Amino acid sequence: MLGGEQYRLVDVSSTGFKALSTPQQAQQHFAIGREIQGAYIMLGSNARVDLAKLVPRSHHQGVSIGFEFEVSREGASAKYLNHLLSSLTKAETDRMSTES
Numbered sequence: 001m002l003g004g005e006q007y008r009l010v011d012v013s014s015t016g017f018k019a020l021s022t023p024q025q026a027q028q029h030f031a032i033g034r035e036i037q038g039a040y041i042m043l044g045s046n047a048r049v050d051l052a053k054l055v056p057r058s059h060h061q062g063v064s065i066g067f068e069f070e071v072s073r074e075g076a077s078a079k080y081l082n083h084l085l086s087s088l089t090k091a092e093t094d095r096m097s098t099e100s
Contacts, residue, residue: 005025005029006042007019007020007021008020009041010064012084012085012088013085014081014085015068015069015070016057016066016067016068016069017041017066017067017069018060018064018065018066018067019064019065019067020063020064021063021064021065022062023059023062026059026062026065027059030056030059030065031056032056032057032058032059033055033056033057034055034056035053035054035055036054036055036056037054039051039054039069040077041081041084043080043083043084047076047080048077048080049071049072049077049080049081049084050071050072050074050075050077051069051070051071051072051077052070052071052072052073053068053069053070054067054068054069055067055068055069
């Protein structure tokens with residue numbers, strides 16, 4: 001969530017993610033290298049991962065933006081992010097095992 005706007009996250013890791021966007025959104029709101037304040041990741045309706053730092057690092061073919069982030073050390077943000085990453089890893093492992 002950035003400035004009241006919601007973006008779908010893809011390719012999430014412990015230090016970055018890609019967010020889907022339009023070329024216009026990327027150019028207007030996400031200048032490469034300019035730190036963004038007040039951003040967070042919503043996990044469902046109740047869990048929120050506050051980001052202490054969020055920096056756009058790349059625009060990808062007009063469909064997504066690559067970000068680097070640091071999780072806030074206050075509250076449960078780090079715990080929530082760890083749960084998200086564990087869930088994603090398990091889902092990917094399960095998916096790969098069923099494709100074999």
